[in-house]
Amino acid sequence: VSDSDVLIPSVAEVVVSDTNPYYSSVDGLIYTKNMKTLIGCPPAKEIKKIKIPEQTERINDYAFFECINLENAVIPKNIEHINNGAFLACTNLKSIEFPGSIKTISGEMCYGCESLTDVVFNGKIEKIGYGAFGECHALEFFDIPDTVTYIGSYAFEYCKSLEEITIPKGV
Secondary structure (H helix, E strand, O other): OOHHHOOOOOOOOOOOOOOOOOEEEEOOEEEEOOOOEEEEOOOOOOOOEOOOOOOOOEEOOOOOOOOOOOOEEEOOOOOOEEOOOOOOOOOOOOEEEEOOOOOEEOOOOOOOOOOOOEEEEOOOOOEEOOOOOOOOOOOOEEEOOOOOOEEOOOOOOOOOOOOEEEOOOOO
16 A cells, blocks of 8 residues: 555534434534433544533444544543544544443554554453554553453554553462
8 A cells, every 4th residue: 555545534524414313513522412421423423522411421433533633532520431543543532541431442542543652541441352552653551450350352453652561369
């Protein structure tokens, strides 16, 4: 694949009519009408840090897929579940902070986040899914909390700079 074959995300905005009975849009992010689920973010949206409303409980599969401008993600404490690949291929994402409400890091959660250097867990993470941090080339160190009882296959696949992983006993 040459550089000319690489597709750069171009959708920067999605407009949802106020009369749409199923979906809504807040700050350019798409949600279910009741705001409980964040559906997605247009990949070329000029967003460096996410701000998710308090009533949101879930982040959908691939919600921030290829959001090339996103640099920092602080997931609010009210989020109970983040689905597979939620931050897949966010190439400029440098840091992500998970709240205490998150118990599982889903599959391919941050796969391909080439700039990711800082991962913070504020709770009792129990599972790290398959490929969760694969191809995070800038990640040099990863401290797996003592509460983790499962690490999926390829969780740290192709992390070129990863020099040390601290794994708790029994995992």
